[in-house]
Each structure stands twice: as C-alpha cells, then as structure tokens.
Amino acid sequence: MSPRKKAVKPSVQLGAVVTDTGVQFGVYSETAEKIWVCLFDEQDVETGKIEMSKGDGHVWTVHVDGLTSGARYGLRADGPYDRAQGYYFDPNKLLVDPYARRIDRTFVRSPRLRLPRPESVDTAPVMPKAFVQGPYNTDKPKLTTERPNLIYELNVRPFSMRHPSVQGPLRGTVAALTTHRVLDHLKHIGVDVVELMPVAGWIDDGHLPSLGLTNVWGYNPVTYFAPDPRVMPRGPQELRALTELYREAGIRVVLDVVYNHTGEGDSDGPVLSMKGLDARTYYRHVEVDGQMHMVNDAGTGNTLQCDHPAVQDLVVDSLKYWVTEYGIAGFRFDLATILGRSMNGFSPDAKLLERIRTDKILKDCLLIAEPWDPGPGGYHVGRFGEPFMEWNDRYRDKVRRFWKGEASTLNGLATRLAGSADQFNHDGRKPSASVNFLAAHDGFTLADLVSYEDKHNQANGEDNRDGHSTNYSWNNGVEGPTDDPAILAARDRDIRALLATLFVSHGTPMLTAGDEFGRTQGGNNNAYAQDNEITWLDWENADGALVDYVASLSAFRRAHPALRSDDFLTGDRTGGLKDVMWLRPDGLEMSSRDWNEPDGSTLGMFLHEAGEIMLVWFNRKHEPVEVSLPAESGLTFEVKLVSAADTSIGIKSGHLTLPSRSVVILAAKAE
Template sequence: MSKPYPLGANLQSANSLKPQGCNFAIYAPDCSSLQLILFNGKNQRSFTIENKYADIHHIFISDINTGQEYGFSSNIDGQDWLLLDPYAKAVSKAPYYEPPYSADKSWHFTKAVVTDNAFDWQGVPQPDVPLAKTIIFEMHTKGFSQLNPAITTAQPGSYLALSDPVNITLLKQQGITSIQLLPIAVCMHEPHLLKQQGVNYWGYSTLAFMAPDPRYATVDAVIELKTAIRELHRNGIEVILDVVFNHTAEGGQDGPIFNLKALDHRYYLRDENGLRNYTGCGNSLDLTHQASLNLVMDSLRYWVTEYHIDGFRFDLAATLGRNGDRFNQQAPFFHAVAQDPILKPTKLIAEPWDIGPDGYQLGYFPDGWNECNDKFRDTVRSFWRGDHGYLKDFATRIMGSRHFFSGGRWPHKLPVNYIAYHDGFTLQDLVSYNDKHNTANGENNRDGHGDNRSYNCGIEGDTDDVAVIAFREKQKRNLITTLLFSFGIPHILAADTVSHTQGGNNNAYCQDNEISWLNWQMDDVKKEFKDWLSKMIAARKQYMLPFIDAFTGDGRNDHRISWYCSNGDMMQQHDWEHQISLGLHLGLGTDGDELLLIFNQVDTPIDFKLPDVPPTWHRICDTSSMQLAPLNVNDHYQLAGRSMVILQRSGASTDDTI
C-alpha cells in the first residue's frame, strides 16, 4: 500500500508485513493526473497514479531496486511531458539538451534514480569546529584538483579527489578547518550558455536540490561524495555546501519546464506580470508557500543526515526571507530552521542580499546566522589601494563591523570576512588588474562587477618586472594579514593559496577550463606566498583567537583597546580625518597578553612611536618582507611604505616568550 509521505522515491525492504519495493510520492496540485514512468534502457513501463492525499500523488511498486530510473508524466497543453522528481536523490546522467526545450526532449533528458541511503561512515565523527576557530576555504570541486599532477588516488576534478592524500595534506598544512564547496547539487545550464556550447561552471542553476551533480563522479556520485566527506572528516576538516534555494534552473516566464512550473505554479513569487525576478535568473522561489518551504527544509535535512554536511552557505539569501517586495527577519524559513533539531548544530552562512527591492540586508539576519561581509571586502581593498577617507571605516571593519554585528552576539553572529570570493577577482588578479577582462564570457565585457577596487601596481596583467612583482606580493600580504587579524571568520579563496590568476576575468561562471582550474605549477614566488600563508594562519590561531574570545559575549568587556597616531598620541576625533597611519593596541584583561597592529597606507616609510608599555614587543609579522623572523622592538618601529606590522607581548600572568 502506498503512502503520501515521505515525498520522493523511498525503498522499502521486505518483511513479514510489507513487500519489497519502492514508494513514489510527488506533490502536484496543478496536475489532475500523473503517471509514473519506469525506465529500463530503451524500454519503459507506465503506471497511472490513482492515490491522492492533500495534493500528493503516490503509488507503491514492488520489486524495485537501487538504480531504477524514473520520472512522472503529465499532459500539459495537449503534450505529454516527462517531469523530473523535485525530490530526486540522484540523476541518471549530467543533464543536457539543445535549446529550445520541448515535451519531446523531456523524454530524453536526465532521469531521477532510486537510491539507497545505506553507507558505511565507519564511525568517523563530524569535526564540529567552533565558529571563532573556523577558517573557511572556498573551492570548486572540479577546478581545485583538475590540473593537480600530484593527485594519485582518484580522477582529478572529482569528488574523490577532494580527499586525495595530497589535498588532505595541503589543507592541514595550510591550517584550513572547513572547505566550502561551490554548488554540487545537479545543475542545468542556462539556455543562452547552451546555445554557445557553454556551461554554468559555478553551478548556480539548480535542477534538483538533493542530487549531487554527476559531472564530478566517475561511477556513482552519491557514494563518491559521501566517501570524500567521510575522509575529510576523518582528518578534522568540515564540509560546507554552497546551496541555491533562491531560484531554480527553470528560469523566467519563457524558460524550460523541468518540474516545479508544471507541478505547482505557487512555488515561485509572482505578480500581475508573471514571475518576479529578484535573483537575476528569471524566477524567485517563494518560501512563504508551504510546499516551497517543505522542499527546501527537506533538502537541508537530507544533506545533513545522509551526507553529514557541516554547514551551508546560502546564495542570495535575502530571497529566502522575502514576503513579496519586503524582507522579513521573522520569515517562515528562518523560524523553520531555528526550531529544527537537525539543522541547529550546522553552520549557516548567508549571502545577505539579492537584487530586488529591500534586497540589501547585511546585519539583519537572525541569530544563528553568520553573514558574508562585503563591507569588509570593499573597505580593506580601498584602504590598501591607497584611497583616502577610509581610515575610520577600516578601523570599524577590522574590529568586526560591530555596528552590524554586536560583540554581545558573538560568536554566533561573527561576520564572515573576505578579500576574494568566487565571484570577482582572485587575490592575484586584485593586485594585477585595474579593469575586468571578461571577453571570454561572450558578453562583450559587459558582465561582472565594475567596482573591483583593484590596483595593478603599475602594469596591467602579467609581467616580469621584478619591482612590480615585489609590490604585488606585498599588497597580497597586506590584504591577507588584515583578513586574518581582524575580528570575524576568515574566508579564503582556494585559488589564492597558489596565487592563481584568471587573467583578469572577474565573472568566470562559464569558464570550465584553465581560466578557472587552479594552476599548480608553482614558481619560487608562489611557493613562498603559499608557505607564508600557512604560517600566518597558524599565527592567527596562536595570537588572535584569545582576543576574539575576550571581545565576545558576556565577557566582551574584559579587555583593553586603544588607537594611536604614528607620533604615539592617542587618536582623537579629528585625527580620523587626515591620518595616513594607524595603530591598534589590544590587551587581555588588566595585564594580560597584548597585540599591536600598525598600518601604513602610503608608499613613504613612517617612524611609528610605540605605546609606552614595557617590556619589549616581539614581532609576529611585517608585510614588507616575506620573512616572519621574530624581532625584539622597543619604543619605535620603522614602518615601511604600504605595509603593516603585528607586534605581540606576553602579559604578567604568562611566559614572556614566543
């Protein structure tokens, strides 16, 4: 006997009371009748679904095994369409069609596949890294390892390659706690890309929320992804998924019909003109509609329970809190997540905006959500480019943007700070290009962000000029050191570890090639930066984390903080308007450990008088040099042009050594 819940295809093992088979259930209020279609090669069987409950069509078929391909057929405007199950746990092949999509082509499209949830996790626990200790490493599943010649245990560019010993070693050496994968739910490329024989490389065009994309598997995407996650967990590395619940691959009013459009028109936000487009992708999912909310919540729980996913980064998350034209901090979705015992322990990271009205919501997501802090990105880039008027804003960003994210709500509201993300310049391109170079995308360089706040350091693009290269490396150190020694959760782009360049392309969403694939050919300069980065991450963990704790929650007042001018005087209100250098003095308790961060924004050296707090300061880092050798410092420090220095001293209650 069939049941309406759970939705999707769910196997049932035989026992004395129940036969072996599979229960199929699909929510389809807009379909008066549906047929279940089972495929076996070129052969197919059809079953009329007669059982209905609360708009759910359901049927039980005996003797169904893992690997069975299926779909649902519905007559739409006199044509029989094959619809993909929105609750598909796997698909038969990477989806593809030649535009335009049609009823006939739907029968040759990818099919849903019945799966078995059984997997041997071997008792490996999830790492459960505290937020304050988290170092996020954003990567593309394929692009991260596709060109790495050292991969030996798996196909480069695959799920399994993520957990190849070479990659595990790299992540651990770099001090990474959590990898954030660009979307891996099965993606369908937009029609304009298909017409160009292109692809949505980043994966931000979801076809089925619960099915891993077969593009990154050799045989079985489900098993191979779970295996990679298990091995990453075994080595203490979390896995965060970038998820796209703000829109689907069905696009706008004239877009293809894959499933939701035919099953229930209320899945999407609409107005008198049709589908609302708050995402720039043609449609916007309406999470005030119960079926939409159920689909998203069921998908999130599935990834956590069946794949042991540690967290999610939500693309254009403002859409998830929309009630029409307005964003609602008390939206049904946020309440649903907050009360869910499966999702409560996970990391939840919001991209806190979309392109619709009331779309920019930085700082307004509920407790339990961390947010991508684009204010940090823009301010830090502008400051180190040498733009005037950013000193006060710069100070605010390195202190955790507390006007958006109060320290009393840390660590659960620590901002996710970043310099580079997948959408935009890599770190290397940020210091190598003044302008975007997106011609390869086929849109006449009109696509991509125009406000990059980049600086080519004197020459546009690649160069052999030793002085320019040295300046670029110093700028990279300035940007990353600021990121690691600011209050927040650091987000690092995987490409930046190997100083990868995209040739100035700041919107490589369609570049499934060497533009996006990380270049693992390392010269001495790249190797030095990679080694320096790992040491700086270790320095953050050793020296910065105690200060984040001291500025957090109820104990956040158990610290000292002072701002200094280069002459040693305390910063006054008028100083914030014209100073070109800045000193930040942090202390724990009344006489505990201290940090001193000093910044020089201009190209001329500055003699910086240090605070009169004996004993001797010890140097952690000077970005004017790749070397991290310690140095004892007394009352002055000669700060090189366009550089920053971090000094440390141990307090009275601790050993005065490094």
C-alpha cells in the same frame, strides 16, 4: 515481475522510497490533473507509465510492486497549459522528481526542452533519469556549531583539474579531494572548514552552448537532493568518503546551496521539473494586467516561493538529507535573503529561516548566509540572527579601499578590524558571525585585485558587460601580466599585507581556493562559464613561499587568543588597559580629528584581549614610516611577524620603522 499500482496512504514521504515489496512514489502538486511515474530500462527505453493518485494535502502517490533500488524513472504531468497564467503542464515533457536522490547523467540544453505543448515533442531522450535510491542513512552525525578558524571556499572542478596528484578520471571530481596531497595542503594552511561550491545537479545557462561555454560554478540548480554526475560520476559514495576522511582530520565540509532559483528560468525557459509539476506553487508569481509573471528577485528568471509550505518542506528535507546521508556539517546559502522573502519583502523571522534554525538536525549545523539578493530591498547584512554567520561584503570593500589608497578610510578599516559592530553587535551576536573575506568566487582573485584596474571578461562572450565594474582594485603600474620585477614585488607585498589584515581582524576569515598561492583568472571577475585554464588552478606554478606565509598567518592567529577573541573591540578598559587603542604614528591615541584626516595612511591597533597584549601596525604608504611604540610602563615589545617578504626589523629606543605597504605584528609583555 511486472510492476503494478497499489493504493497508498496520503501521508507518505515524497520522492521514491524503497519498501519491502517495491517502491513508493510521492509528488506534491496542487494544480496537476494527472501525474505519471515513467520507468526506463538501461537502453533509455520507456517501459512503463503508471498513473498516480491524488490524496490529501495535494500529494500524489503510487506504490509499484516488484520495483527495486536502481530502477530509473521520471515523471510526466498533465493539466492546464497557459504560460500567461503560470501553467506549463505538458505530458510530452519528462520531468525530474524534485525529490530525486540520484540522476544518471548531467543536464544538457536542448531546444526541445522549451518547445510549447502543441509541438508534441517528447523530451525523454534528452532528459536525465532519476535512480531509485535504496534505504539511506538517517543517523545524525556528530555536529558542532563551533565557529571556524579558517573557511576555504572550493570549486571542485577548477581545484582538481590540474592538480599534480590527481590523475585521469578523478580530475574534476569530489573523489580528487581525498588525495593525501590535497588534504595535507589544507591542513598546512590551517583550514578547518571546506565550503564546497554547489554540487547538486545543475544545467548550463541558456546562452552558453552557442558560445561554446559551460557553467562551472553550479549556481543554476535543477535538483536539490541529487549530486551532479560531473563532480560525482561514481555516485554518492564520493561525498561520503570525503566527509568521513576530512572529519577524521578535523575539517568540516560545508555545502553551498542555491534555494533562491532554479535552472528552469523564466516563462520561456526549459521545463525540467517543478515548472512542469506546479509552477505557481514552486515559483513566486505576480499578476500584471491579468497575466501571471514570474518574479525575478534572483536575477535569473525565476524565484523560489520560499514562503509556501511545500517549498519549505523541499528545502528542509533536502538539507537534512545532505547531513544524514552524506555527513555534511553545514551550509552556505546563496542569495539567502530569498529564503526569508514574501510578497511583502524580507524578514529575518520568516518561517523557513525559523524552521532551519530550530530543526533538531539543522540547528547543530554551521549556517552561513549570503545576506543579499538583487531584488528590491535585497541587502540585509547583519540581520539574519543567530546561529547564522554572514558574508560581509562591507569588510571586503573597506579593506580594499584602505589598501588601494583612497582618502578617509582609516575609520572604515578600524571598524572592520574590530568586528563590524555596526552590523553585528545586537541580539547577542558576536564578531565571528561576520565572515571576513578579501576575494571570493564572484569577483577578482586576490592576485588579480592588485594586478588589474578593470575587469577583463571578454572570454564570457558578453562584450565585457557582465561582472561588477566597481572592484576597488589597482594594478601597481601595469594592467595584467608583466615581467617587471619591481611591479611583481609590489604586487606580492600588497597581497601579503591584505592577507595579514584578514588574519588579524575580529571575525571569521575566509579564503577562496588558490588565493593562498597567487592564482589568476587573467582579470576575469565573473568566470562562472570558464571551465578551462582561466579557472583551473595552476598548481605547477603555485607560489610556495606565499602558501607558507598563509600557513604562518593562520597558525599565528590560532596561537594568539587576542587575535581571535569573539568580543567586539570597543575601547573599554579591561584590567587597567582598554581592549583596543587606536594609535597614530607618534604612538598617541587617535583623536576625532585624526580619524577624519583624508591622508591618513598608518594606523596602530593596540590590543589587550584574552590575557594578551599585542600591537598591529598597518602602513599603506609606498615608503617606510617610523612609528613610536606606546609609552605603557613596564611593557617590552617584540616583533613577531612582518608581512613584507624577506624583511626583518628591530626596535630602537621605543621606535620602529615600518616597511612600505606592510603589516607588522608585535607582542608585549611585562618587563
């Protein structure tokens, strides 16, 4: 049956919606003069061009009779063309529907995508087409805001490309994560939340094709509903199957989402979707000397205008879609401060953040903010409020600086161990709001942190200019690879001490995939464009002993409420004992002078929490240190865990010798 146009009520759902008699399309644009739905056959030939009608609320609609699920389509829009004023209308540009729920191919860079309108070059041959997706699930899955025991940040392609149990076409895909060995590994190390790095459709950065590189991180989105076929080539069912399998295993799947910018770049970037539909609505602009310039708070050329109602609807609608259609249990918001920005700066009470917090579906999701962006006044750790959790880069840096050996770092270490009260102890928030991490996708891996003094990003093609230069890293004597057994042993000892610190800290621990077995990126601390052996996890050479050690740390934390209590450690008394006492090596409580000691290298954390008494010692010195146990009457101590491999220690006459570069955990009980 030939499709035909039919009048539609203005209050319609945006995107392509299958009805009893066809498909209803809805698109938002304030400044377009014409918009068409263009239909394509399986040979990519344009078979129909149907004009939409503008109704109330700037919503353009059309109903196409006879069209069915699986039909392929795109949009074209006409209107003013004046880049200096923020108008990019060009009917030669085929556009992806912002509400497209599935696309037929990946986005590929092409010069024609950014050609000016007078060139009259059709982009349909190089653009993905959207599929009309049939009726989708709207049931709210069982959700919980319970704080995780361990978050595991995972990039689908690097994680699975070299996994021994993943074969052929499954490599690099979400389906690879459903293999038994992958799930068994996650369960073994105690993961209960998997945080998938972006899986929505993205495009490579403009400079990468000429370098022979591709973006493997996915932080350059074009679509917000449609998965990228690179990681879900068999369609949405891959993600549905994953979330169902993991839910049965007690693991929630959280998505990393990028609502701060898109891959359409600045005024010279490609026209792919929202830029061609209504750039001045979807992207923030500022007027300078009579011209409209895209604001670049995200550092990528454009910034979503998240204080505009249409953009807020796009964000909230897409988040709810991932939850109801795919069973996603929560979200990590990249550069989340932009969701709370207006022209006046950031506010934690911004309308979009409030809508996310109070939506009847999203309020029960796990919500994690990356609480900064590179724009002016963009750093806001601790300001997002409940129920958000927040990545805590101060935790990362203070712990690194202590173990690196920097002077006067005991106070900073203790503050982070105690739950980062300086950032989160307000408005009813708890230590678990702090997502504690040592390393993440952005920066050195944990193994590289103790193997490289400096970044080595030459493979990125930018002469090592990219990536952060301040990493608080050290190399233990040799920069990079070595066969020296003493240096290798020192690095292993440092990794184990760092991991033990993470798991005894108040807050929510997070690991990045592969750090549990010593993955390396060869010193590259910005490997976003390395879809190759630099980022692909080397499972064949994984350090199995380190994996088992991480599993033991994770299990130990879960078994001991004192280590995961969701109360800030303040030094207040509970049942006769302070909830925490900070100890010097002689077993006495730290004084103000001790905290300011530049050479302070050994610290005891004496905990009385959740009905348990535990003592944790941290020794960063390169030689053993004898410490005295606190002289609390009626208590006996037992060594429970030593971070240094193949090391056993005992208590003699109230004294204990801490191995060099180690963390030692003891439990106390009444005699």
